[in-house]
Amino acid sequence: xxxRELSFxxxxxxxxxxxxxxxxxxxxxxxxxxxxxxxxxxxxxxGLIRKxxxxxxxxxxxxxxxxxxxxxxxxxxxxxxxxxxxPLRAIDPPxxxxxxxxxxxxxxxxxxxxxxxxxxxxNGQRFAGRIAGELAEEGFVVVSGLARGIDGCAHRAALDxxxxxxxxxxxxxxxxxxxxxxxxxxxxxGLLVSESPLGYRATARDFPRRNRIISGxxxxxxxxxxxxxxxxxxxARYAAEQGREVMAAPGSPLDPxxxxxxxxxxxxxxxxxxxxxxxxxxxxxxxxxxxxxxETYEDPxxxxxxxxxxxxxxxxxxxxxxxxxxSPRDDIxxxxxxxxxxxxxxxxxxxxxxxxxxxxxxxxxxxx
Amino acid sequence: xxxRELSFxxxxxxxxxxxxxxxxxxxxxxxxxxxxxxxxxxxxxxGLIRKxxxxxxxxxxxxxxxxxxxxxxxxxxxxxxxxxxxPLRAIDPPxxxxxxxxxxxxxxxxxxxxxxxxxxxxNGQRFAGRIAGELAEEGFVVVSGLARGIDGCAHRAALDxxxxxxxxxxxxxxxxxxxxxxxxxxxxxGLLVSESPLGYRATARDFPRRNRIISGxxxxxxxxxxxxxxxxxxxARYAAEQGREVMAAPGSPLDPxxxxxxxxxxxxxxxxxxxxxxxxxxxxxxxxxxxxxxETYEDPxxxxxxxxxxxxxxxxxxxxxxxxxxSPRDDIxxxxxxxxxxxxxxxxxxxxxxxxxxxxxxxxxxxx
Numbered sequence: 001x002x003x004r005e006l007s008f009x010x011x012x013x014x015x016x017x018x019x020x021x022x023x024x025x026x027x028x029x030x031x032x033x034x035x036x037x038x039x040x041x042x043x044x045x046x047g048l049i050r051k052x053x054x055x056x057x058x059x060x061x062x063x064x065x066x067x068x069x070x071x072x073x074x075x076x077x078x079x080x081x082x083x084x085x086x087p088l089r090a091i092d093p094p095x096x097x098x099x100x101x102x103x104x105x106x107x108x109x110x111x112x113x114x115x116x117x118x119x120x121x122x123n124g125q126r127f128a129g130r131i132a133g134e135l136a137e138e139g140f141v142v143v144s145g146l147a148r149g150i151d152g153c154a155h156r157a158a159l160d161x162x163x164x165x166x167x168x169x170x171x172x173x174x175x176x177x178x179x180x181x182x183x184x185x186x187x188x189x190g191l192l193v194s195e196s197p198l199g200y201r202a203t204a205r206d207f208p209r210r211n212r213i214i215s216g217x218x219x220x221x222x223x224x225x226x227x228x229x230x231x232x233x234x235x236a237r238y239a240a241e242q243g244r245e246v247m248a249a250p251g252s253p254l255d256p257x258x259x260x261x262x263x264x265x266x267x268x269x270x271x272x273x274x275x276x277x278x279x280x281x282x283x284x285x286x287x288x289x290x291x292x293x294x295e296t297y298e299d300p301x302x303x304x305x306x307x308x309x310x311x312x313x314x315x316x317x318x319x320x321x322x323x324x325x326x327s328p329r330d331d332i333x334x335x336x337x338x339x340x341x342x343x344x345x346x347x348x349x350x351x352x353x354x355x356x357x358x359x360x361x362x363x364x365x366x367x368x
Numbered sequence: 369x370x371x372r373e374l375s376f377x378x379x380x381x382x383x384x385x386x387x388x389x390x391x392x393x394x395x396x397x398x399x400x401x402x403x404x405x406x407x408x409x410x411x412x413x414x415g416l417i418r419k420x421x422x423x424x425x426x427x428x429x430x431x432x433x434x435x436x437x438x439x440x441x442x443x444x445x446x447x448x449x450x451x452x453x454x455p456l457r458a459i460d461p462p463x464x465x466x467x468x469x470x471x472x473x474x475x476x477x478x479x480x481x482x483x484x485x486x487x488x489x490x491n492g493q494r495f496a497g498r499i500a501g502e503l504a505e506e507g508f509v510v511v512s513g514l515a516r517g518i519d520g521c522a523h524r525a526a527l528d529x530x531x532x533x534x535x536x537x538x539x540x541x542x543x544x545x546x547x548x549x550x551x552x553x554x555x556x557x558g559l560l561v562s563e564s565p566l567g568y569r570a571t572a573r574d575f576p577r578r579n580r581i582i583s584g585x586x587x588x589x590x591x592x593x594x595x596x597x598x599x600x601x602x603x604a605r606y607a608a609e610q611g612r613e614v615m616a617a618p619g620s621p622l623d624p625x626x627x628x629x630x631x632x633x634x635x636x637x638x639x640x641x642x643x644x645x646x647x648x649x650x651x652x653x654x655x656x657x658x659x660x661x662x663e664t665y666e667d668p669x670x671x672x673x674x675x676x677x678x679x680x681x682x683x684x685x686x687x688x689x690x691x692x693x694x695s696p697r698d699d700i701x702x703x704x705x706x707x708x709x710x711x712x713x714x715x716x717x718x719x720x721x722x723x724x725x726x727x728x729x730x731x732x733x734x735x736x
Contacts, residue, residue: 123620123622126622127622249621250618250619250620250626251618252623253617254495258618259641262641266638270634271618271630272621273630
């Protein structure tokens with residue numbers, strides 16, 4: 001990706017495109033690849049989306065969000081801009097635009113996530129606070145999700161050195177209420193990050209995208225307490241997929257609150273018992289970890305005019321092979337036995353028309 | 369090793385040789401290899417041992433132990449006999465003779481060790497009892513060390529199905545006192561095993577040998593709670609050296625009683641949270657695990673008459689390379705740059721004369 005600052009008009013176009021209901025990070029990347037700029041993609045959208053209720057927000061709407069952000073001191077940072085954090089840009093695909101509020105300089109420091117259960121034990125919370133404080137003293141920025149329990153303890157312990165909170169809702173939407181003081185302090189001394197529009201209130205389905213940013217910002221993710229089925233484990237999975245270190249604090253087999261951590265360790269996560277263990281684990285990482293991947297094309301770019309018919313028939317074929325369980329894009333390409341470029345174009349149109357569901361990590365399922 | 373039953377006289381000779389103060393399992397094996405039989409080794413001993421205070425017990429003494437054992441129903445089982453447990457015979461070298469008291473049939477069943485801290489938490493003890501009971505129900509014989517804490521809980525929970533207790537002292541010496549009821553019950557329904565003479569009271573230095581038998585009897589060793597420096601970890605190390613599975617239950621980083629378990633997991637032990645986890649871990653083991661290793665000789669057998677001088681000079685050289693930290697025999701052979709047979713003969717004489725210390729696992733250190 002060629003790094004450059006966006007103009008006002010470009011930033012507005014990026015925002016319009018990314019605020020379009022069915023344009024997730026995968027569709028955004030594919031649209032930019034296909035049409036070259038956000039403006040041209042916006043022009044092409046009506047030809048790709050047949051449903052009347054799916055359309056980009058108006059110029060007025062996005063300009064209002066930009067003005068409100070500016071008034072509050074919130075920046076909208078695009079994935080192609082130099083200040084956008086390199087580790088987050090390295091995930092595939094990165095969030096096109098993030099809102100940031102607070103000490104933006106924290107984004108250029110090495111980050112480590114400390115995450116865990118909202119209903120953590122007193123011991124778990126104490127441990128999270130202890131290692132967060134020690135990692136912050138060692139120069140790491142502690143990243144977490146501003147939730148109750150482990151997240152809040154980690155943020156509070158690291159606040160003096162700067163800490164990053166990633167939100168599922170808008171960067172100005174305070175949730176949960178009992179962390180209001182923390183939210184306000186982090187605007188001043190830390191940094192708040194979100195992919196969601198200003199004022200937006202998160203629902204359950206927004207948290208996977210938030211979790212993906214938490215891991216994406218970091219060299220490694222430390223899980224303190226997590227039950228067997230827990231959103232925290234999703235973050236750990238993203239971290240592994242993104243090539244980041246996964247670390248977990250073990251717990252007694254009799255404690256249901258640590259079952260998820262023990263499982264992660266069994267699956268290969270590093271067992272950690274102290275900040276030193278974490279530092280040791282992260283010390284082994286190469287500095288080149290976040291170099292941009294070279295863009296690769298499996299097929300020569302397709303000629304869209306000619307391919308319209310093939311794309312239409314590919315859509316039918318793809319819908320046939322999808323299931324309620326999300327599949328990786330590569331599996332769908334293989335199963336379809338069609339050229340990659342045709343499948344990608346068909347998937348883009350299906351996504352834009354809300355005919356398939358695309359997960360935060362790009363896996364795709366049918367709608368049932 | 370050619371399996372066969374010993375005659376009365378042979379068993380008496382084996383007992384005399386193994387009850388000689390400086391004849392550990394390594395020296396016993398080397399003496400048998402060199403002289404062919406225990407009787408011939410006993411004949412040769414005066415020529416090898418120069419210290420007057422080191423000599424085999426009298427015929428009367430060992431016959432008294434044999435008679436007392438028989439009276440109580442205790443068997444003396446030699447490593448070459450068919451009833452001697454195959455997994456224990458496979459360790460290098462096996463204890464030449466073990467005393468067994470109780471249900472000897474338990475020795476032919478698959479065994480798993482459950483071991484841990486004497487000062488275990490209430491939760492740790494409950495967990496040990498739970499998995500011991502479940503493993504016993506699944507047909508495994510639970511092996512442990514009859515100590516307070518984890519050991520006692522494991523034995524008690526498995527008693528209905530048969531459990532094996534390995535003692536540092538004589539098989540008839542009740543220790544600790546608070547496990548007297550358990551000791552008595554295990555003579556009836558379980559099995560007691562020891563390498564020590566009848567009536568012998570164990571000291572701290574006897575426990576490594578006991579621990580080596582615990583792991584040697586088993587397909588795997590499960591550690592429930594163990595602090596950072598703990599005898600339990602020695603058993604786990606023996607298990608790893610003997611090619612047995614090492615399993616450990618994790619614990620909170622804030623609990624010093626589980627630091628040793630967490631370290632084992634970090635070093636590659638399987639993290640277990642239930643009896644099912646243990647069964648799964650043990651299920652992967654091949655049935656051929658305990659086949660006898662082929663005896664190999666690196667050098668042709670040395671001619672002892674001719675080599676006496678070389679052995680004498682090798683002894684000096686070996687004493688020079690030893691240190692207070694035990695070294696593996698192979699390292700000493702390499703460092704000496706002498707033929708293996710000469711070094712082995714020199715080490716045997718040094719051991720018999722108490723001029724070096726040989727650990728339960730065969731590693732050797734100087735005396736300081």
